[in-house]
Amino acid sequence: DVKVTQSSRYLVKRTGEKVFLECVQDMDHENMFWYRQDPGLGLRLIYFSYDVKMKEKGDIPEGYSVSREKKERFSLILESASTNQTSMYLCAIYRGQGKGYTFGSGTRLTVV
Amino acid sequence: DQQVKQNSPSLSVQEGRISILNCDYTNSMFDYFLWYKKYPAEGPTFLISISSIKDKNEDGRFTVFLNKSAKHLSLHIVPSQPGDSAVYFCAACGGSTLGRLYFGRGTQLTVWP
Numbered sequence: 001d002v003k004v005t006q007s008s009r010y011l012v013k014r015t016g017e018k019v020f021l022e023c024v025q026d027m028d029h030e031n032m033f034w035y036r037q038d039p040g041l042g043l044r045l046i047y048f049s050y051d052v053k054m055k056e057k058g059d060i061p062e063g064y065s066v067s068r069e070k071k072e073r074f075s076l077i078l079e080s081a082s083t084n085q086t087s088m089y090l091c092a093i094y095r096g097q098g099k100g101y102t103f104g105s106g107t108r109l110t111v112v
Numbered sequence: 113d114q115q116v117k118q119n120s121p122s123l124s125v126q127e128g129r130i131s132i133l134n135c136d137y138t139n140s141m142f143d144y145f146l147w148y149k150k151y152p153a154e155g156p157t158f159l160i161s162i163s164s165i166k167d168k169n170e171d172g173r174f175t176v177f178l179n180k181s182a183k184h185l186s187l188h189i190v191p192s193q194p195g196d197s198a199v200y201f202c203a204a205c206g207g208s209t210l211g212r213l214y215f216g217r218g219t220q221l222t223v224w225p
Contacts, residue, residue, distance in 0.1 A: 094211030
């Protein structure tokens with residue numbers, strides 16, 4: 001079965017730091033997504049990509065950027081981390097309508 | 113504006129009884145609906161889906177019902193078990209969305225013994 005790997009389960013960063021969150025898939029799926037999950041707010045889409053070097057803004061892109069240099073890897077970048085970016089970050093790949101997404105295990109980021 | 117809504121943030125059910133989780137949507141272009149289950153500190157996992165051409169889909173203890181005219185779907189879990197305690201997200205997709213899913217805010221299900 002397809003595997004989505006997020007590089008870190010837990011991260012603690014300082015305000016103002018540049019933060020990189022990595023996501024790697026082991027299949028050839030084109031569409032990859034970054035979400036954040038916050039209690040009471042559900043899953044909110046930050047950015048997504050449908051091909052190498054292609055990216056689309058989601059609903060809350062401010063303060064974030066992404067990079068997709070290779071098909072299997074999709075990186076989320078926090079340019080200058082702030083405390084309101086403390087959250088659970090989830091990477092996902094799209095597997096088709098009937099199956100939807102396969103998610104990674106998530107990265108719990110705390111910005112202090 | 114939320115296109116997928118879960119109006120109940122929490123639900124508490126006794127073990128062995130039925131759990132019914134509800135979801136409403138506004139976009140008539142959605143043609144596939146999915147449910148995900150999420151435990152704390154883990155990514156969501158796919159549970160069950162339904163195409164808009166159907167009104168029911170069943171998988172073991174889980175059944176999803178779709179009422180297109182009301183733009184409403186529900187997930188039934190029978191019988192409920194303590195291990196079902198998790199956050200459940202409803203999601204929808206369709207049209208030219210590049211595979212994007214639209215999620216509700218989730219319902220925390222607690223199944224007590």
